[in-house]
Amino acid sequence: MNRDEALNAMSSDVPAERLESARYLQFWAIPADIPQLRSFLQAESVGWISRSLKSALARLGDAPEQEIDLEDYLQDDGTQSQEVSALARARIARTVVHELEPIVGAIQYYASREVTDYSSSRTASQVNRMARLLRAIETLGRVSGTPRIQKFDLATLIAKLVEAEQVAAEIVMKVEGPGRLILSSDPDLIELVLGNALRNAAEAINEVLSHGSVAVVYGGTDRDFWVTISDNGKGLPTGSSERLFDVGTSTKEGHLGMGLALSIEATRTLGGKLRLSGTAQGARFEMNVPDGVI
Structure with a gap:
């Protein structure tokens, strides 16, 4: 992308395209672009995009950082968003x-x-x-931080993660879902969350079973996408599912207890939700994330 392409893309009806362009202009816009940036900012309704445009204007000396209205960042009840x-x-x-x-x-x-x-x-x-x-x-x-929204194939990402974990843990993982699922989100954050979940499932199996199984099921709609990872490993300690998302909490000796905390934070950044629960045979991890710019 160059500067002219970024300016043209700011007129797109697709928020993800405008966000990508605004982030480019945040660092590469020139003083001659100020009138257009002001116009884009006035018409923009997506918070992340507006803040990138404000940052671009501030960098060009048109609007100091401190002039950004903090009310934009507050909920109606006055609490921090x-x-x-x-x-x-x-x-x-x-x-x-x-x-x-x-x-x-x-x-x-x-x-x-x-x-x-x-x-x-x-x-x-x-x-x-x-x-x-x-x-x-x-x-x-x-x-x-700000998610880096882009289009990618969730099916390909999951296949890559599953293949790597199968080799590392020497287990077989069953995958069920469409052969192709294109969506708009941050693939790096999704990879962090799913990679951690698959690794936890594999470790849970290896601790108690020689022939355990992991099942990965995923899908999506026009609004969101979801991934479920189930294993028949040792399961969760009683009453621990909520506490496991706290920094420093782990069921594994020698672990930092950061994996699940990072996963919940990454999912929260994407506007999604995580759920971890014990089952009759093992544990179940569920992730649901909106498709598109948050």
Whole structure:
């Protein structure tokens, strides 16, 4: 996409196309585009697109960042919207990573030289755990930000994830759904959520069974799409399904407890819902996400 194409696409009736164009103009618009950007902003009704246009104008010096009306970000009852909360979490995560990353790197460097047999030491284990947590926080910032909406084939994405997990876990996963399902969403966030769910299902089976099974069923309508992943593994601890979505909660020894928390945050960013439940034989993961720009 170039600047002229982005300006032309702002007249599209498809919100996803306008969002892509607005994000391009956010960084590449020039002062001569200001009148058109103002016109686009006045006519725009989608929040994400409006904010990208405001950011473009602010970068060009036409409207300072502080002039953006905060009322746009509030619900009718005056409480913060989920969108503002997500943006705040993303900003905090980026700040934490920026401050801690060099510190963790320095600890790894000096510990590897000062601790005898560092690679097999408990010090290395804990430092590596801290580094993984930092990467998880970085991912949290990513999934809490603005979704990168684009068209993709959910069937192809699921097939890729299933194939990779089958090889890694040495199990067979059954997949049921249309051979092609084109939708508009953020494929990276969807991949993060489904990849984590498939990995959890595979691990649950391998802990208790030599020949367990995982079933993946998916579909969609003109408004949304859904994916269900069921396994006959060890299931969930009694009363734990809601708590498992909290940061730091895990049923697996040595895990950070970030996977499900990141999944729920990613799905929330896309305007969707997750449900995790125990069944008579194993566990069931359900995801439902709107098709299109949130």
